[in-house]
Amino acid sequence: MPALSFIVSMSVYMLLLYLFLEFTREKQGFYKWFFILALLTIPLWFLNLHSWFRWAKSISVLIPICFVSFVRIANDGSKKDFLPSLKKKWPLWILYVVLMLNIAEATKTDFELGNYFNAIAGVILCITIPLPTKHWRIAKNDGKRNFGELIADLPLAWCLLYVTWNACFVYAENTSYIASSICILIIPEIWMLSKKRTDLWLMGRIYTLALHILIRSSYDIFTPLMDSTNWFNASVLNIWGIVNCVLHVAYLGYWFFKLRNKDYVIKHSAQNYELQGA
Template sequence: MNITIWPHVITMPIYFIVLIFIVAFFRKHYKLAAYFWIASLFTFPLWILGGVEGWFRWAKILSVILPTIIVGFSRIAVYENKKGKIWDFLKSEQFLWFFYAILFLNIMEATIKDATMGNYFNAATGFLLCVTIPFAPKFWKITTEKHGDLIAYTTASWNFLYTTWNACFVYAESPVYFASSLTILLAAELYPLMKGRPELYITARVYTLAAHLLLRASFDIFPMTMDSSSWYNPEVLKTWGMINFILIVPYVFWHMWQLQTGKAEKSFRRQRAA
């Protein structure tokens, strides 16, 4: 099998740096983040010209961009302590369940697709990731400090398991896009570690995924710049899924033990506030 990797040595690091900048920019400019993603919806003519076809692709793009818009306005509501019926709803603790549900559905969607492709061990991993998402509102919040970050107290281990699970899913579902998808996953994985704050993982994942899907819909340059279809190997896929499942099983027991013993308050939050 002829595996081509040399172009990716250039394109993947460049894309990674751009994504890190995007996350940092939208974290800092919380108002612009909300308005930018509203404006992004008006690029839909480019989506049509770019070949976005079928309800599934449209639903996938909108199911990411619309919640990203809501994240932006929730950040404004909390950080600026906005008053009014809608603002109060957006900054209520109970509304944090919305973000939990979006994450749950995002994982479950890929999990079901994994199962239909016969990638059963990775599908089981996705299901267990859903089981171990820290509950809202206890382990979710939007801060009033700095830029009104969306905080989810996922652990560093959960973040890693999500990254390797999702990478395995993309490897099976869209090999041509695996390199670019791996880059956005690594950006979301490493940005919180660079900041020493694993609780920023969901924020980084929100903005990297939304930027990636918008770029793919408007100007799909990835088949030309990061085509990784030659990397696909069914044996690698099978082994990868099994490894993911083996890794997550002890994590599930640890997660449940933390909740059962009441240690989660400290272990999930790493004994400090955001």
């Protein structure tokens, strides 16, 4: 496939994804009904999904995204009596578990494919996800910038490591889709930087992934438009996995040191407070 075909098709797809993020951020009616109606495409999945991983991926992405929509509506401040139970912390724990399970699904497949170094990187990503207790929330609608946004204070380094880990996984699992996967991995980065809001990365990621999975589950338009099968190279995959593993291990060390240092500061402050009180 000529390079120009990739440039045009990937550019058009990325523009579509960017506009999709804008609509799902601001238009409540759009992001609520779009994914509910999308579930009506399930009969088409039987024609296009041919492995347990594809079924697990479709179900674990498209059903939770409907849940995300209702959590956002319940917390945007426009409807005080709408599903009050969704205003509590437990929905954020559900989303945290869904994120971890999606990484775990791919990590399991990496192990099965022998892509061990990248699989180790996936395990580290699961370990270092910030907990929802302090780092996740739904922003209320202030009439100007916030639209019931799903906010997650994920470190920029974690987001970038996720991108290179996920791209390597797709490269190993099905290289023919790596071109389209690059699109859905890059756009959340571009979107959050254009908003100057790194805390929007997770919302950008889950919505672009959901649209991508919906399209792939219903009808494969990516093979004729962006078939990147010929991009595969075993040496590239091996080196990529090793580099990912090294970067993720380094991040794990940084994360552990920062966590330990934080615990030390808290403990030290508490001891000083007790001494002052005495």
